[in-house]
Amino acid sequence: MSQLSNPSWPVILGVSGASGLIYAVRALKFLLQADYAVELVASRATYQVWQAEQNVRMPPEPIQQEEFWRQQAKAEGGKLICHPPTDLGASIASGSFRTLGMVVIPCSMSTVGKLAAGLSSDLLERAADVQLKEGRKLILVPRETPFSLVHLRNLTALAEAGARIVPAIPAWYHHPQSIEDLVDFVIARALDQLQIDCVPLQRWQGHT
Numbered sequence: 290m291s292q293l294s295n296p297s298w299p300v301i302l303g304v305s306g307a308s309g310l311i312y313a314v315r316a317l318k319f320l321l322q323a324d325y326a327v328e329l330v331a332s333r334a335t336y337q338v339w340q341a342e343q344n345v346r347m348p349p350e351p352i353q354q355e356e357f358w359r360q361q362a363k364a365e366g367g368k369l370i371c372h373p374p375t376d377l378g379a380s381i382a383s384g385s386f387r388t389l390g391m392v393v394i395p396c397s398m399s400t401v402g403k404l405a406a407g408l409s410s411d412l413l414e415r416a417a418d419v420q421l422k423e424g425r426k427l428i429l430v431p432r433e434t435p436f437s438l439v440h441l442r443n444l445t446a447l448a449e450a451g452a453r454i455v456p457a458i459p460a461w462y463h464h465p466q467s468i469e470d471l472v473d474f475v476i477a478r479a480l481d482q483l484q485i486d487c488v489p490l491q492r493w494q495g496h497t
């Protein structure tokens with residue numbers, strides 16, 4: 290389905306409680322550096338993952354969260370609005386609020402399961418469900434291994450409904466030198482799905 294789109298519309302960044310918050314942090318960094326407007330919603334489970342992975346406490350209040358995410362991303366540009374996951378009346382809960390699409394990164398299997406079942410029990414799920422119903426881009430970056438048959442069936446159902454599944458699986462042909470290089474490969478491929486090219490990446494040019 291072709292749709293009008295405007296580069297000033299925001300990108301929704303959904304952060305769920307899967308391992309790999311570094312994916313969300315670096316995606317945010319590149320989007321803000323490139324001057325995109327970002328509407329961020331992190332699920333309740335993310336608080337525990339922040340503690341486990343970084344030993345830091347994510348503040349619950351939106352204003353403090355904006356500062357927190359900017360500090361984590363070391364990014365000053367762009368525009369960032371953080372939403373509490375409980376705020377089902379937020380702008381991004383409505384199909385009339387226009388966006389460039391949504392990336393859920395990292396995406397837990399719980400969120401995958403709820404989206405596949407059409408559940409919208411928090412703002413992240415509602416915003417993702419809205420992208421699907423409006424025929425907009427929904428990019429899911431699942432992080433789990435191994436996948437159960439339930440996970441695979443849920444991912445298939447979402448792909449059939451129009452979501453793009455971009456698993457957190459880096460490649461090696463660009464000669465990564467650091468963890469950031471591996472992470473950035475995944476982010477670049479996820480943002481490629483939104484036609485957003487803001488991650489410096491050594492792309493494959495074919496054999497020369």
Ligand SMILES: Cc1cc2nc3c(=O)[nH]c(=O)nc-3n(C[C@H](O)[C@H](O)[C@H](O)COP(=O)(O)O)c2cc1C
Nearest residue numbers: 305306307308332334337341397398399400432433
């Ligand atoms: C430290 C930590 C790491 C986790 N990593 C994963 C993961 O990689 N993938 C996953 O699907 N769930 C993972 N979980 C479990 C989810 O956080 C849990 O299923 C939660 O209910 C997800 O909720 P959400 O989808 O609303 O964010 C992890 C939990 C913790 C505490």
